Amino acid sequence: MAAQTQYEELVRQLSAFSVVKRDLGRITPADCSPGSAAVLALLGRHGDMRMSNLSELLAVDMSVTSRHVAHLAERGWIDRSPDPADKRSRILRLTPEGGAVLAELSRRSVALLAERLRDWSDDEIGQLIRLMTRLRASFGDGRTTPHRQPPPQPPPPPPLHETTRTPA
Amino acid sequence: MAAQTQYEELVRQLSAFSVVKRDLGRITPADCSPGSAAVLALLGRHGDMRMSNLSELLAVDMSVTSRHVAHLAERGWIDRSPDPADKRSRILRLTPEGGAVLAELSRRSVALLAERLRDWSDDEIGQLIRLMTRLRASFGDGRTTPHRQPPPQPPPPPPLHETTRTPA
DNA sequence: TATTGTTATACTCTATAACTATA
DNA sequence: TATAGTTATAGAGTATAACAATA
Numbered sequence: 001m002a003a004q005t006q007y008e009e010l011v012r013q014l015s016a017f018s019v020v021k022r023d024l025g026r027i028t029p030a031d032c033s034p035g036s037a038a039v040l041a042l043l044g045r046h047g048d049m050r051m052s053n054l055s056e057l058l059a060v061d062m063s064v065t066s067r068h069v070a071h072l073a074e075r076g077w078i079d080r081s082p083d084p085a086d087k088r089s090r091i092l093r094l095t096p097e098g099g100a101v102l103a104e105l106s107r108r109s110v111a112l113l114a115e116r117l118r119d120w121s122d123d124e125i126g127q128l129i130r131l132m133t134r135l136r137a138s139f140g141d142g143r144t145t146p147h148r149q150p151p152p153q154p155p156p157p158p159p160l161h162e163t164t165r166t167p168a
Numbered sequence: 169m170a171a172q173t174q175y176e177e178l179v180r181q182l183s184a185f186s187v188v189k190r191d192l193g194r195i196t197p198a199d200c201s202p203g204s205a206a207v208l209a210l211l212g213r214h215g216d217m218r219m220s221n222l223s224e225l226l227a228v229d230m231s232v233t234s235r236h237v238a239h240l241a242e243r244g245w246i247d248r249s250p251d252p253a254d255k256r257s258r259i260l261r262l263t264p265e266g267g268a269v270l271a272e273l274s275r276r277s278v279a280l281l282a283e284r285l286r287d288w289s290d291d292e293i294g295q296l297i298r299l300m301t302r303l304r305a306s307f308g309d310g311r312t313t314p315h316r317q318p319p320p321q322p323p324p325p326p327p328l329h330e331t332t333r334t335p336a
Numbered sequence: 337t338a339t340t341g342t343t344a345t346a347c348t349c350t351a352t353a354a355c356t357a358t359a
Numbered sequence: 360t361a362t363a364g365t366t367a368t369a370g371a372g373t374a375t376a377a378c379a380a381t382a
Contacts, residue, residue: 007281008274013300014189015206019227020307021182038183051364059187062350066365088363106176113175116306125174130347131296138284139188146307168228200369218339229374234342256340256381
């Protein structure tokens with residue numbers, strides 16, 4: 001059980017943390033909002049999936065996911081094919097064009113982080129990732145989510161879809 | 169220099185981290201948005217200050233601060249008195265009513281965190297706070313310019329344009 | 337001329353609710 | 360009846376730009 005001061009400090013850090021996200025969100029390519037970028041990244045990382053699955057990974061309502069996906073589909077960056085097993089569902093898939101956008105996106109964010117985290121050691125970054133992952137699990141789990149994931153496991157970068165990953 | 173995989177994983181964590189903030193933002197008292205709550209917390213923590221100072225602590229544009237502050241002032245939770253030393257400035261001060269709201273706010277957020285972080289040790293929480301603080305510093309500090317920097321990039325013209333979603 | 341703060345405007349993200357089409 | 364997904368609407372956060380008052 002932590003001290004109250006610690007909790008209040010954590011609240012403060014969380015409250016002010018948006019600045020990091022905002023900064024990172026500025027590098028998205030034209031016509032690709034940070035929200036859409038997150039969709040591309042998840043599709044590149046986990047491969048094809050359904051709306052509901054994506055929605056869960058994004059931890060937002062499906063209506064939100066739907067809009068981001070529609071935006072990307074309009075630009076030809078992802079594909080929505082009907083699920084033969086359930087005609088209500090649609091399978092989302094990154095297109096080659098979407099893969100290119102994702103690659104550029106990835107390049108830019110890695111470049112930004114490499115510059116910002118110049119002074120960080122691998123171990124420190126690893127610790128931060130681990131703790132953030134765990135915090136998300138502590139929050140996202142016990143509530144709205146009808147689905148539990150084995151939490152403290154930053155999913156290893158899974159296989160990318162064909163033309164997706166930045167080769168660099 | 170960290171591995172690219174680490175950077176990409178960190179991007180993923182940052183992208184998904186909003187869920188924690190959203191969850192925490194749900195506990196604010198009536199008429200007090202998360203943004204306004206942050207203002208109350210900073211005034212309670214640092215004492216009286218000017219708009220510009222508050223704006224810097226919040227790490228948002230002063231126009232944003234101005235709106236939050238106006239909201240709180242309308243409710244009598246903070247006070248805006250003219251600065252005798254500089255008539256352009258206004259000194260912000262928490263009122264007793266504002267202090268009460270802040271106390272309730274604090275109570276609720278601490279309660280929420282205590283529940284969510286049931287399994288965390290003091291040390292782990294301390295580490296998370298330390299790393300988040302450092303990450304914020306790495307981002308917010310090096311450059312006060314929240315603007316696009318065309319810095320060390322005289323690179324091969326990528327297939328995508330710079331982000332210009334919110335042009336002049 | 338530069339700075340402090342306010343206001344108007346616009347854009348993104350989000351959830352809720354109503355709706356459709358399947359199951 | 361319940362579920363997958365879409366759309367409309369509303370609320371919060373933010374930045375930019377134009378403006379007022381003062382330095």
